[in-house]
Amino acid sequence: xxxxxxxxxxxxxxxxxxxxxxxxxxxxxxxxxxxxxxxxxxxxxxxxxxxxxxxxxxxxxxxxxxxxxxxxxxxxxxxxxxxxxxxxxxxxxxxxxxxxxxxxxxxxxxxxxxxxxxxxxxxxxxxxxxxxxxxxxxxxxxxxxxxxxxxxxxxxxxxxxxxxxxxxxxxxxxxxxxxxxxxxxxxxxxxxxxxxxxxxxxxxxxxxxxxxxxxxxxxxxxxxxxxxxxxxxxxxxxxxxxxxxxxxxxxxxxxxxxxxxxxxxxxxxxxxxxxxxxxxxxxxxxxxxxxxxxxxxxxxxxxxxxxxxxxxxxxxxxxxxxxxxxxxxxxxxxxxxxxxxxxxxxxxxxxxxxxxxxxxxxxxxxxxxxxxxxxxxxxxxxx
Amino acid sequence: xxxxxxxxxxxxxxxxxxxxxxxxxxxxxxxxxxxxxxxxxxxxxxxxxxxxxxxxxxxxxxxxxxxx
Amino acid sequence: xxxxxxxxxxxxxxxxxxxxxxxxxxxxxxxxxxxxxxxxxxxxxxxxxxxxxxxxxxxxxxxxxxxxxxxxxxxxxxxxxxxxxxxxxxxxxxxxxxxxxxxxxxxxxxxxxxxxxxxxxxxxxxxxxxxxxxxxxxxxxxxxxxxxxxxxxxxxxxxxxxxxxxxxxxxxxxxxxxxxxxxxxxxxxxxxxxxxxxxxxxxxxxxxxxxxxxxxxxxxxxxxxxxxxxxxxxxxxxxxxxxxxxxxxxxxxxxxxxxxxxxxxxxxxxxxxxxxxxxx
Numbered sequence: 001x002x003x004x005x006x007x008x009x010x011x012x013x014x015x016x017x018x019x020x021x022x023x024x025x026x027x028x029x030x031x032x033x034x035x036x037x038x039x040x041x042x043x044x045x046x047x048x049x050x051x052x053x054x055x056x057x058x059x060x061x062x063x064x065x066x067x068x069x070x071x072x073x074x075x076x077x078x079x080x081x082x083x084x085x086x087x088x089x090x091x092x093x094x095x096x097x098x099x100x101x102x103x104x105x106x107x108x109x110x111x112x113x114x115x116x117x118x119x120x121x122x123x124x125x126x127x128x129x130x131x132x133x134x135x136x137x138x139x140x141x142x143x144x145x146x147x148x149x150x151x152x153x154x155x156x157x158x159x160x161x162x163x164x165x166x167x168x169x170x171x172x173x174x175x176x177x178x179x180x181x182x183x184x185x186x187x188x189x190x191x192x193x194x195x196x197x198x199x200x201x202x203x204x205x206x207x208x209x210x211x212x213x214x215x216x217x218x219x220x221x222x223x224x225x226x227x228x229x230x231x232x233x234x235x236x237x238x239x240x241x242x243x244x245x246x247x248x249x250x251x252x253x254x255x256x257x258x259x260x261x262x263x264x265x266x267x268x269x270x271x272x273x274x275x276x277x278x279x280x281x282x283x284x285x286x287x288x289x290x291x292x293x294x295x296x297x298x299x300x301x302x303x304x305x306x307x308x309x310x311x312x313x314x315x316x317x318x319x320x321x322x323x324x325x326x327x328x329x330x331x332x333x334x335x336x337x338x339x340x341x342x343x344x345x346x347x348x349x350x351x352x353x354x355x356x357x358x359x360x361x362x363x364x365x366x367x368x369x370x371x372x373x374x375x376x377x378x379x380x381x382x383x
Numbered sequence: 384x385x386x387x388x389x390x391x392x393x394x395x396x397x398x399x400x401x402x403x404x405x406x407x408x409x410x411x412x413x414x415x416x417x418x419x420x421x422x423x424x425x426x427x428x429x430x431x432x433x434x435x436x437x438x439x440x441x442x443x444x445x446x447x448x449x450x451x
Numbered sequence: 452x453x454x455x456x457x458x459x460x461x462x463x464x465x466x467x468x469x470x471x472x473x474x475x476x477x478x479x480x481x482x483x484x485x486x487x488x489x490x491x492x493x494x495x496x497x498x499x500x501x502x503x504x505x506x507x508x509x510x511x512x513x514x515x516x517x518x519x520x521x522x523x524x525x526x527x528x529x530x531x532x533x534x535x536x537x538x539x540x541x542x543x544x545x546x547x548x549x550x551x552x553x554x555x556x557x558x559x560x561x562x563x564x565x566x567x568x569x570x571x572x573x574x575x576x577x578x579x580x581x582x583x584x585x586x587x588x589x590x591x592x593x594x595x596x597x598x599x600x601x602x603x604x605x606x607x608x609x610x611x612x613x614x615x616x617x618x619x620x621x622x623x624x625x626x627x628x629x630x631x632x633x634x635x636x637x638x639x640x641x642x643x644x645x646x647x648x649x650x651x652x653x654x655x656x657x658x659x660x661x662x663x664x665x666x667x668x669x670x671x672x673x674x675x676x677x678x679x680x681x682x683x684x685x686x687x688x689x690x691x692x693x694x695x696x697x698x699x700x701x702x703x704x705x706x707x708x709x710x711x712x713x714x715x716x717x718x719x720x721x722x723x724x725x726x727x728x729x730x731x
Contacts, residue, residue: 232521437633
């Protein structure tokens with residue numbers, strides 16, 4: 001299925017499969033995963049494909065091992081990925097924190113499902129938006145992208161790998177049961193058309209205190225097995241990797257540098273899809289699955305002459321505060337449309353800073369979808 | 384010859400206990416850590432078994448065959 | 452007598468050798484055994500990677516060893532090491548972790564590594580207690596021990612970690628105490644050369660926390676001599692009844708099986724298989 005020829009191939013693919021193929025095109029050489037509905041198809045597909053591309057596939061004993069494996073493999077130089085759903089992400093949190101603290105590039109696919117707890121395995125829910133950013137202990141940044149179609153599962157997985165490599169960080173794809181399981185046309189670019197990022201690598205040993213962490217512009221990564229004498233720990237540490245858990249200046253500096261590595265580069269990381277917002281009076285904020293209905297709503301509204309627009313973050317983390325604030329200064333109302341009890345709603349409201357009203361639709365949480373008609377009715381009502 | 388880094392020594396006494404010839408003993412002195420450290424009390428009996436070196440948890444003992 | 456002499460193992464350390472372990476801790480003896488094994492094998496230290504868990508034993512390689520070291524979350528060292536080994540199969544990956552790290556929180560990863568036969572050398576520092584966190588009961592602590600979380604005496608029987616490894620399919624298993632430093636070194640050397648998963652359990656003295664439990668607080672020498680007295684070879688142990696074996700520490704090399712394919716070799720085989728199917 002990899003596009004080795006000069007023809008632009010297209011295929012009719014399930015979202016999960018498209019994601020797996022995107023990973024391969026991005027250069028993924030290591031997949032570790034544990035079976036979980038609705039993400040298992042990714043593992044099934046890669047259990048075959050990884051070996052075809054000289055990579056490695058392992059089904060681990062649990063999700064904790066899956067994320068540990070991909071971090072270990074990343075230090076071995078491999079672009080690595082795991083795929084799971086909400087319960088798996090919950091289990092992975094401690095090691096996700098380690099990936100952040102050790103600045104390890106890796107990609108984590110979350111095909112979200114009904115929650116809390118065992119919930120509803122095959123039912124869509126945008127339930128882990130907060131968990132992806134706040135699930136592990138402490139304060140830290142992550143990058144998360146929310147696809148809304150199999151094409152985007154493919155494209156955004158490639159983006160995720162690139163961002164992981166550029167910023168030495170775990171990157172999430174926040175999909176869900178519907179987007180993961182739906183089948184749509186996926187267009188494959190040629191390999192040479194793709195821009196693939198590679199991590200900044202330390203090219204030679206530079207002494208005990210070589211700087212391999214905590215650079216806001218990303219420190220070089222000492223890949224294992226090259227005589228670089230990498231000193232890696234999840235403990236609070238300095239630029240050279242040596243732990244320091246007593247000097248307040250050093251520890252404070254460590255947190256700030258780590259978080260600024262992402263925040264300083266927000267402009268390069270954040271991607272927004274704005275549609276018909278230039279003259280909009282009402283803008284609907286949505287991401288991932290719900291953005292499909294919102295797109296249709298905007299089209300419907302515009303056909304009726306009503307000035308509705310769509311603001312859709314591709315990147316939900318880091319949260320596009322400045323972009324939402326800018327939006328809030330020119331519109332009357334932002335309607336937040338998400339399939340949960342309002343996970344990003346408080347962020348939108350806070351970023352809007354009272355420049356405009358921010359409301360949410362009556363929540364559609366589990367098992368139902370927003371109908372473009374009902375979103376349209378709300379838009380008309382508030383305008 | 385047995386060399387003991389007295390400042391690295393934590394005074395655990397393991398080297399003394401594993402010497403087959405019983406020729407290591409604590410001195411009356413204390414190091415910077417405030418603990419006693421050993422010294423060799425009869426070099427002529429040393430058989431260079433290297434027990435004291437390999438059992439020292441702090442790598443404070445070095446056994447080196449003298450070039451005579 | 453007091454001239455500073457460079458330790459022959461200094462070259463394996465990132466800076467001056469300085470373990471901040473308690474006086475008499477078995478860690479340093481085990482560290483020496485590991486490094487002497489590597490020294491005698493005359494292998495390039497750059498080819499070694501150490502992955503360690505949380506607990507005092509995690510500090511054996513991290514940050515001191517002058518090669519790639521990865522210090523990870525509690526109980527998960529084996530899982531990280533598996534990923535690393537799969538990505539860099541030519542490296543020698545050694546895991547150091549404690550008894551709690553290995554058999555409590557890390558139990559699942561432990562048994563699966565044995566079953567998978569992933570080419571790691573696992574050195575389990577078994578001090579029969581949770582030392583770093585203040586002397587809590589561990590799955591390896593003897594029944595009825597009074598620890599900081601079992602003030603009435605522990606009511607759970609302890610694991611035999613080496614037996615678990617054997618039952619789970621590990622292809623090389625050995626147990627020594629820190630008293631048998633030379634045999635330990637030999638077994639570690641063998642384990643490094645062993646293609647599959649090797650598990651070396653070391654009963655190691657924790658004079659402060661476990662010493663307190665057994666009434667030998669801070670008496671590392673006594674604990675070491677106690678290991679000497681209670682150690683019994685595998686061969687001799689076969690001749691004794693279970694009653695006679697109570698309180699004995701069975702030491703030696705239990706099994707070594709080079710026939711089972713190692714995991715990275717299997718991965719290579721799968722890649723060949725996948726490619727030949729593609730070419731058809």
